Amino acid sequence: MEHDTARARSARAYGIHSLIVVPLLARGTTLGLAVFLRHRTPDLFDTDDLLLAEEITARAALCIDNARRYTHERNTVLALQRSMLPQRTSPYVAVAVASRHPSAGSGSGAGVGGDWFDVVPLSGGRVALVVGDVVGHGIQALATMGRLRLAVRTLADMDMPPDELLTHLDDLVLRLADRADREEGPGAEEMQTAAAGEIGATCLYAVYDPLFRRCTLARAGHPVSAVVAPDGTVDFPELPAGPPLGLGGLPFESVELELPDGSLIALFTNGLIESGESGADAGFDRLSRALTASDSTSSLEQICDNVLDALLPGGVPSDDVAVLLARTQGMDASQVAIWDLPADPAVVAQARQMATDQLAAWGLEEASFVTELVVSELVTNAIRHAVAPIQLRLIHESSLICEVSDASSTAPHLRRARVFDEGGRGLLLVAQLTQRWGTRHTPHGKIIWAEQPFPTGH
Structure with a gap:
């Protein structure tokens, strides 16, 4: 203490005359130091006091290390939990x-x-x-x-x-x-x-x-x-x-x-x-x-x-x-266009025209080319391979969605047509030209849907 003037003055003021310093050791790690002081009695610390101080310090160090480890593990688990949940x-x-x-x-x-x-x-x-x-x-x-x-x-x-x-x-x-x-x-x-x-x-x-x-x-x-x-x-x-x-x-x-x-x-x-x-x-x-x-x-x-x-x-x-x-937040009626279609191949051209007219009403003429292809492919597949009733639906929300529903539970599968195949390329084109597509089953059949982003500026 003679190197620390302030502590030396405090020691003299309180009459401190005996000192034990024991390291806080836990699992091979030094966590700090424990200092024991004596000033109320004239007796000096002896060997028994040192053994008692070491025992108390060892137990305290283990408790402190357990608390430190628990806090670290809890913070780690909380960080892991936050990373697994939606942040926004x-x-x-x-x-x-x-x-x-x-x-x-x-x-x-x-x-x-x-x-x-x-x-x-x-x-x-x-x-x-x-x-x-x-x-x-x-x-x-x-x-x-x-x-x-x-x-x-x-x-x-x-x-x-x-x-x-x-x-x-x-x-x-x-x-x-x-x-x-x-x-x-x-x-x-x-x-x-x-x-x-x-x-x-x-x-x-x-x-x-x-x-x-x-x-x-x-x-x-x-x-x-x-x-x-x-x-x-x-x-x-x-x-x-x-x-x-x-x-x-x-x-x-x-x-x-x-x-x-x-x-x-x-x-x-x-x-x-x-x-x-x-x-x-x-x-x-x-x-x-x-x-x-x-x-x-x-x-x-x-x-x-x-x-x-x-x-x-x-x-x-x-x-x-x-x-x-x-x-x-339900959709407004102006955001959806629905048409019931007969199971007649001649209706495909009419479906394309109705979809194009609806896009014009929404101010989405730039999406007409892809939409016509999607409507043509999905309606044709429903007429050829599915069961009536057939319905075409266009949805104008955060993206442009085309849906065709029918009463069949059989879902189409995307495949790559060989060079001399006459069919099998329609869904591949739909998949390449749209953002995503898929099938969802309903209690009365299925719905084939395709989603495309709005043209730039919409």
Whole structure:
């Protein structure tokens, strides 16, 4: 201390006459120094005091290192969780959305969970809303959540209906559990523990169609969503519960709702309604009051904040929470043109002309060439290979969409025609000239669609 004048003065002022300095060592790392001082008694530190100081310091160093490691791991898991969730919501034609994802507090003991949400644009201007909750916490739950979110996006891109999509997700979770059960090598014990009961999830999947203003929902053991009508009335529509993902063998069912423009759909995980001590029923009541208190002029961001303030008064939930709000925006009649076509090859030229006239009315004459080719190919295929009734539909939204529906469930396949083949090139041209194309099945047949961006300047 003689090299530190200020400390030397303090030592003399308080009568400090004996000193022990012990390094804080944990797992081979020096975390700092512990200093023990004696000034109230004249006795000097002896060997027993040194042994006691070393014992206290060793235990303290281990606790500090455990806390440091836990904080580092938690921050890593939170960063991984944030990277797996949508960072910002893109503008959609069908819905306006807002979301929140508060993580469990570090003092809750639950750890970071696998709650997640997503918004997936679909063909025909439709949009999929999904929210899910993976059983367990930590890296294993996040890994499962990442797989499920990727699987949902892949299956949604194939235009699967909600009940069928959940069936495929259920198969995926079963395969993950089976693989974890057979895992060997480093980490096998943790994987097998997960297989014994931690690889499971709940999910709610909804598809909103702005053209018909209908929302189709299905759930796998997940809490029902809330629907707020434009007049402020809150309803929790009855949906078949379905089994949680990972049980296997049980069916999922979907329900279709008619939603007027301006309706609000609230999807959430059970951490929101079960955060209080009074149970889920009281949580649904608080959620209903929070949604009712927000008028039609409130922004979705403000409604999200109101919901969290009402149901998570402390601000930090005991379990992870995911909230996704979507306000519906139906298409105007002027954005859609629909024609019923007879199964007669002579109607193809008429269909091309009707499509060209409609593009002129929309001021999209520059898109006429590609649109005529698409209409000609899709209508011709429907007449030759499908079953009536046949319908042509043009949709003018964020892009130009051409759809042809028929009553056949057989979907076309893209193939490369050989040099001397007389057919087989139509869909290849459609695929090359449009932004994307695909097939989606309906209860009464299928729809072949092609989407092209607007010409520059529109």
